[in-house]
Amino acid sequence: MISVKVPASSANLGAGFDCMGVALKLYNIIEVEEIEKGLIITSSPDDPSIAKDENNLVFKAMKTVFDEVGWYPRGLRINLINEIPLTRGLGSSAACISGGIYAANLLSGGKLSEEEMIYLAAKMEGHPDNSTPAMIGGLVFAVLEDKKVNYIKFVVPTRLKFAVFIPDFQLSTEYARNILPKYIEFKDAVFNIGRATLFASAITTGNYELLPAATQDRLHQPYRKKLIPDFDKIVNLSLEFGAKGAFLSGAGPSIIALVDENYEIFEQNVKNALANMELAANWDFMILEADNSGATVFSVQSTSLKR
Ligand SMILES: Nc1ncnc2c1ncn2[C@@H]1O[C@H](COP(=O)(O)OP(=O)(O)OP(=O)(O)O)[C@@H](O)[C@H]1O
Numbered sequence: 006m007i008s009v010k011v012p013a014s015s016a017n018l019g020a021g022f023d024c025m026g027v028a029l030k031l032y033n034i035i036e037v038e039e040i041e042k043g044l045i046i047t048s049s050p051d052d053p054s055i056a057k058d059e060n061n062l063v064f065k066a067m068k069t070v071f072d073e074v075g076w077y078p079r080g081l082r083i084n085l086i087n088e089i090p091l092t093r094g095l096g097s098s099a100a101c102i103s104g105g106i107y108a109a110n111l112l113s114g115g116k117l118s119e120e121e122m123i124y125l126a127a128k129m130e131g132h133p134d135n136s137t138p139a140m141i142g143g144l145v146f147a148v149l150e151d152k153k154v155n156y157i158k159f160v161v162p163t164r165l166k167f168a169v170f171i172p173d174f175q176l177s178t179e180y181a182r183n184i185l186p187k188y189i190e191f192k193d194a195v196f197n198i199g200r201a202t203l204f205a206s207a208i209t210t211g212n213y214e215l216l217p218a219a220t221q222d223r224l225h226q227p228y229r230k231k232l233i234p235d236f237d238k239i240v241n242l243s244l245e246f247g248a249k250g251a252f253l254s255g256a257g258p259s260i261i262a263l264v265d266e267n268y269e270i271f272e273q274n275v276k277n278a279l280a281n282m283e284l285a286a287n288w289d290f291m292i293l294e295a296d297n298s299g300a301t302v303f304s305v306q307s308t309s310l311k312r
């Protein structure tokens with residue numbers, strides 16, 4: 006059996022719609038083994054949206070690898086241990102896709118290169134901003150091209166923390182993409198290009214004082230925040246307590262605030278505020294560090310059946 010550990014991820018990071026994302030230290034474990042025949046899928050915790058047949062996202066990701074390399078297991082057992090909350094903007098689908106591709110590549114003899122796996126994952130997800138950090142870790146700037154992903158990975162220092170607010174409701178990426186406008190105004194494109202560029206420079210040089218300005222966005226948040234009644238309250242309280250920017254995580258509904266050395270005071274202040282505020286949803290709160298490793302092998306016993 007092969008066990009793969011794959012991190013959560015947060016995409017967009019403010020202004021970088023579909024091109025910036027970071028892996029976070031919150032993990033799913035995907036265990037796979039070849040069996041004599043059939044497909045057996047188990048999951049814990051389980052959820053009605055986790056398919057137990059060929060429609061399962063991990064299985065579909067694995068199948069893209071088998072199709073690519075021309076090797077198929079006789080049968081397959083997949084066990085999913087899920088820590089990443091589903092459909093909350095924390096890259097649960099990208100973890101399934103990148104982790105499934107990584108596991109299938111190991112099972113089928115490691116024929117694909119890292120670049121090939123990154124491309125397959127981005128193509129399947131439709132954009133590279135969750136799948137690339139889920140595959141290789143770190144904070145990634147990435148663009149999906151015709152046949153490859155052009156990307157740069159930045160190793161995030163532990164000094165930078167990611168304060169994650171997770172509400173008790175789901176918001177599917179598909180729905181949150183469909184409500185975006187087909188066209189945007191030129192001035193909004195200019196607004197975002199400036200902020201995304203500033204973000205890349207600020208994060209890689211450690212100039213965190215620029216982050217509150219660099220994480221502003223006009224491409225998706227103004228539209229999506231209407232689906233998240235507490236959005237402004239959470240962002241404002243984060244900034245008030247000293248966050249270096251606060252924004253929607255991926256397609257939402259989770260919100261992330263960037264915090265540095267003073268994260269313990271920030272954490273205490275936020276917990277007190279959340280306990281005393283009137284909010285439309287219940288919000289879980291946790292402080293995470295970036296994961297700089299991506300998908301990794303947790304353990305390998307035997308790989309596939311003898312042929
Ligand atoms: N552990 C899992 N096992 C199988 N399928 C999963 C698992 N986690 C997520 N999925 C699938 O992915 C879907 C959620 O994907 P979606 O893109 O809507 O949200 P997300 O990836 O959590 O958020 P975002 O893309 O904004 O970060 C679920 O409905 C389910 O079909």
Ligand SMILES: N[C@@H](CCO)C(=O)O
Pocket residue numbers: 016017022023024132134135178181182225255256
């Ligand atoms: N960039 C994507 C991330 C979610 O998968 C979006 O915002 O729709």
